[in-house]
Amino acid sequence: MPSTLYDKLWESHKIHDLDKDEALIYIDKHLINEVTSPQAFAGMRAKSRKVWSESSIVATADHNTPTTDPEAGVSDDLARAQIDALDDNLKSLTGAEYYPYPSNEQGIVHVIGPELGITQPGLTIVCGDSHTSTHGAFSALAFGIGTSDVEHVLATQTLALKKSKNYRISVSGCLPAGVYAKDLALHVIKRIGTAGATGHVIEFTGEAVRALSMEARMTLCNMAIEAGARTGLVGVDETTLEYLKDRPKSPSQGLWPEAVHYWTSLNTDEGALFHKSLALDAGEVVPLVTWGTSPEMVVSVTDVVPNPGLIDDPIRRAGFERALTYMGLEPGQRMQDLRLDKVFIGSCTNSRIEDLRIVADLVKGCRIAEHLKQALIVPGSGAVKRQAEKEGLDKIFIEAGFEWRRPGCSMCLGMNEDRLLPGERCASTSNRNFEGRQGQGGRSHLMSPAMAAVSALNGLITDVREYL
Amino acid sequence: MESSVSVTGQAAVLDRSNVDTDAILPKQFMKSVKRTGFGQFAFDEWRYLDAGILGMDCSKRQLNPDFELNQRKYQNASILFTRENFGCGSSREHAPWALSELGFRAIIAISFADIFERNCIKNGIIPITLSASEVDRLMFLVRTSERFIVVVDLAEGLICPQKGEAISFDMNESARKKLLRGGDEIEYTLGFYDEIKEFEERRRQRLPWLSGQ
Numbered sequence: 001m002p003s004t005l006y007d008k009l010w011e012s013h014k015i016h017d018l019d020k021d022e023a024l025i026y027i028d029k030h031l032i033n034e035v036t037s038p039q040a041f042a043g044m045r046a047k048s049r050k051v052w053s054e055s056s057i058v059a060t061a062d063h064n065t066p067t068t069d070p071e072a073g074v075s076d077d078l079a080r081a082q083i084d085a086l087d088d089n090l091k092s093l094t095g096a097e098y099y100p101y102p103s104n105e106q107g108i109v110h111v112i113g114p115e116l117g118i119t120q121p122g123l124t125i126v127c128g129d130s131h132t133s134t135h136g137a138f139s140a141l142a143f144g145i146g147t148s149d150v151e152h153v154l155a156t157q158t159l160a161l162k163k164s165k166n167y168r169i170s171v172s173g174c175l176p177a178g179v180y181a182k183d184l185a186l187h188v189i190k191r192i193g194t195a196g197a198t199g200h201v202i203e204f205t206g207e208a209v210r211a212l213s214m215e216a217r218m219t220l221c222n223m224a225i226e227a228g229a230r231t232g233l234v235g236v237d238e239t240t241l242e243y244l245k246d247r248p249k250s251p252s253q254g255l256w257p258e259a260v261h262y263w264t265s266l267n268t269d270e271g272a273l274f275h276k277s278l279a280l281d282a283g284e285v286v287p288l289v290t291w292g293t294s295p296e297m298v299v300s301v302t303d304v305v306p307n308p309g310l311i312d313d314p315i316r317r318a319g320f321e322r323a324l325t326y327m328g329l330e331p332g333q334r335m336q337d338l339r340l341d342k343v344f345i346g347s348c349t350n351s352r353i354e355d356l357r358i359v360a361d362l363v364k365g366c367r368i369a370e371h372l373k374q375a376l377i378v379p380g381s382g383a384v385k386r387q388a389e390k391e392g393l394d395k396i397f398i399e400a401g402f403e404w405r406r407p408g409c410s411m412c413l414g415m416n417e418d419r420l421l422p423g424e425r426c427a428s429t430s431n432r433n434f435e436g437r438q439g440q441g442g443r444s445h446l447m448s449p450a451m452a453a454v455s456a457l458n459g460l461i462t463d464v465r466e467y468l
Numbered sequence: 469m470e471s472s473v474s475v476t477g478q479a480a481v482l483d484r485s486n487v488d489t490d491a492i493l494p495k496q497f498m499k500s501v502k503r504t505g506f507g508q509f510a511f512d513e514w515r516y517l518d519a520g521i522l523g524m525d526c527s528k529r530q531l532n533p534d535f536e537l538n539q540r541k542y543q544n545a546s547i548l549f550t551r552e553n554f555g556c557g558s559s560r561e562h563a564p565w566a567l568s569e570l571g572f573r574a575i576i577a578i579s580f581a582d583i584f585e586r587n588c589i590k591n592g593i594i595p596i597t598l599s600a601s602e603v604d605r606l607m608f609l610v611r612t613s614e615r616f617i618v619v620v621d622l623a624e625g626l627i628c629p630q631k632g633e634a635i636s637f638d639m640n641e642s643a644r645k646k647l648l649r650g651g652d653e654i655e656y657t658l659g660f661y662d663e664i665k666e667f668e669e670r671r672r673q674r675l676p677w678l679s680g681q
Contacts (some may be wrong), residue, residue, distance in 0.1 A: 015660065078499035197577060259677045318484075432490070434493070436490060
């Protein structure tokens, strides 16, 4: 019977059928951060349990680490305690790969994994972080888990999982100029909603997806969770192989042909069945920007703030009204008239070198708006930072008035010092515009790095197409 | 984890869709390395008028009178009624830890986000989905009663409100078994020790490039 890519990944990791709807699944790689792991390690100690496979672990501190000069140390005692706990917990695990704060390789775990070649097709990858879906761009079955599951994987290298359903989103045509993978991701969420893919794994297919770089595919899969999906996937092709070649942890030359042979089988078979399908035309995607407090509250940048009065469903209408109040907006206001206080370019969604090159092209020789209180550019990893500096991008950013920071999750979730103050409005390349996400009372507008770049220059939410 | 055979208790209503885990337990409280102490900060930015700090004494903080869960009649609630996509967003298990500490043993919603639902089961909180019309009807009864008691019988798959007929609910078999069984899931999985070891060895042989990683 023809299988989907997800079916193949599932079957190849199935150890035992536990129930008619549940199986014990083997986990290849376990990414660990400082915030969602301490209780799991404590649980292991309490029961005197041994870590099953040290070599499956890749750990780094990213969520609450400062992005300023590391020599100043971590001033937040609580954050320091979590970073120290990670150091302690990894100390005895000599077989694990650990990139501690503030080493050269430390950064966002979802950026580090792919760039080191740790993320490979056909693997199962888990992490106590919902944006683990990012790695699905490589045909890896990658998803976020809670801390109890972190402990379960540490102790058993498995998870008892219910199989998700298959959802195919095929995108024909090609994305217009000024429209990026981030816009495509927001377009999907606008279309199906933040619960549209609940219970499903999304496989992105079609010529527009095939045309995307690995970095853009990562952005797309990263946001699959915001559509409710367990994860996102893209089948292996030449682009995947090209990216993986010669990465530090990629298969050695001798084993490369064998690996490639297996990896190229990781595509959906002709005629495989999907529980749900959606066909989209990339030519219809426009630059999008969120207006509200959920990623599905999103409109074209040329649009106005929607009017809840036009919504029939009273629950949905109340949600819109609450979002408008929180965001300090009135129905009918033009998105492009919204004045910004801060700009954040970074996060596991958009902090890779390609994102930074797009930003640099747009801001080169320009200055950010005078009234902005802060415009941050936070590279995803040490490697991204070094590459950007090698290309001179850091100088372009600094001359334009941006702050060039050290890698980390930073203002995406505001666990470190980088955050919004109450009422501050921010153009952000991150993934969530929830209430308080980037700082209590902060107002986030999600958009592509290109849109955030020109919005920083203008000080207002701005259509990047005017700058092309 | 304790087994969750049935829950009898006061019901409360949080009449919103898409309640995300950032709202259930804001990130400033995730800096704890412990599994406990989160209940007092559940829904912090909606529940209180001031900004919360981890470790503070919440008993003196001013409650937001407009937040529906702050109503006096809901203070000892153990069953929460809410709407679509409850628990969306971040995978933080701190959200169900906080809800559990706040006293909730069952959550009845139109739908749940996948990771949150799984995290609930891991913590003995029973996640139940009902149709929008059933949720509407029960929410109305809870809201208009001074005290509304509901019995959730997991073994029978029944919700018995103090008024009206019992409602049956579906739950996937593996989730129901896990909740009924309780206990240490790791211990249970380690029962498959030999099978896991054999699988691992076969995988190593078939995909030799993984060993060098």
